[in-house]
Amino acid sequence: MTRIILTYGLISGLVIILSSLAVIISHGDGNIWLGYLIMLVALSSILVGVKQHRDQALGGVIRFWPAFMVGLGIAVVASLVYVVVWEIYLAATHYTFMDKYAAAMLAAKRAAGVTGAAYAKAVAEADAMRRNYANPLYRLPETFIEIFPVGLLIAIVSAALLRNPKILPARSRPAAA
Numbered sequence: 001m002t003r004i005i006l007t008y009g010l011i012s013g014l015v016i017i018l019s020s021l022a023v024i025i026s027h028g029d030g031n032i033w034l035g036y037l038i039m040l041v042a043l044s045s046i047l048v049g050v051k052q053h054r055d056q057a058l059g060g061v062i063r064f065w066p067a068f069m070v071g072l073g074i075a076v077v078a079s080l081v082y083v084v085v086w087e088i089y090l091a092a093t094h095y096t097f098m099d100k101y102a103a104a105m106l107a108a109k110r111a112a113g114v115t116g117a118a119y120a121k122a123v124a125e126a127d128a129m130r131r132n133y134a135n136p137l138y139r140l141p142e143t144f145i146e147i148f149p150v151g152l153l154i155a156i157v158s159a160a161l162l163r164n165p166k167i168l169p170a171r172s173r174p175a176a177a
Contacts, residue, residue, distance in 0.1 A: 001053055001070060008049035009077020015042040016078065016147065017085040024097075039150045043078060046071045046151060047158040054162055055170035067159035075151025083143045098133040102126035 019038045023031065050070045054062040090097055109122045132138045161167050 001057065001073075004049045004053050005070060005073035005077055008045040008052075009074045010081055012042045012045040012074065012151075013078035013081025014085070015045075017082050017089075021085075021089055036150065039147055040154075043075065043147075043151050043154045045078075046074045046154045047162070049074045050155075050158045050162050051168055054165075060170040061165050062163060064159050064163045067162050068155055071155025071158045072152065075148060075155050078151055079144050079148040082147045083140055086143050087140070095134070098130050102130050 016039050019042070020035055023034060023038075050062070050067050053070050054060060054067065058066075106119075106122060106126055109119060114122060133142075
């Protein structure tokens with residue numbers, strides 16, 4: 001079970017972060033919906049990992065809570081991989097991500113015609129966001145929370161589906177000749 005959790009968690013976390021970084025690097029910023037779509041697709045490995053555990057270790061039958069715990073383990077590992085690789089990326093880019101993100105956010109406000117007090121408020125919010133993000137005690141949990149709820153939801157759905165052995169049943173092996 002631990003091997004399945006680590007394998008699928010590492011695969012999922014690396015796919016998410018590498019895909020997300022590719023989008024950020026190629027487009028200059030990330031599209032939030034594309035980011036969550038990438039997470040959803042990569043975290044589908046939770047379903048695969050729970051199914052593999054059910055079929056190989058448990059003979060094709062699993063109850064909700066054991067299935068949920070395997071899925072939760074994969075989600076936690078994927079989330080931790082995401083946080084670690086994101087921190088490596090931030091360090092490699094000299095922690096300029098939030099400055100660029102805040103600048104893009106303010107440019108969008110300016111392009112939308114926001115001026116005066118409303119723009120000053122946006123500038124103050126961007127400055128507060130930059131200050132908060134510079135603190136690792138704020139940044140690390142925030143990065144974890146970006147991905148973990150998606151993994152938690154997929155773990156719940158996977159456990160609910162795969163507790164029924166008729167859903168994605170294990171393939172029977174042909175008899176030896």
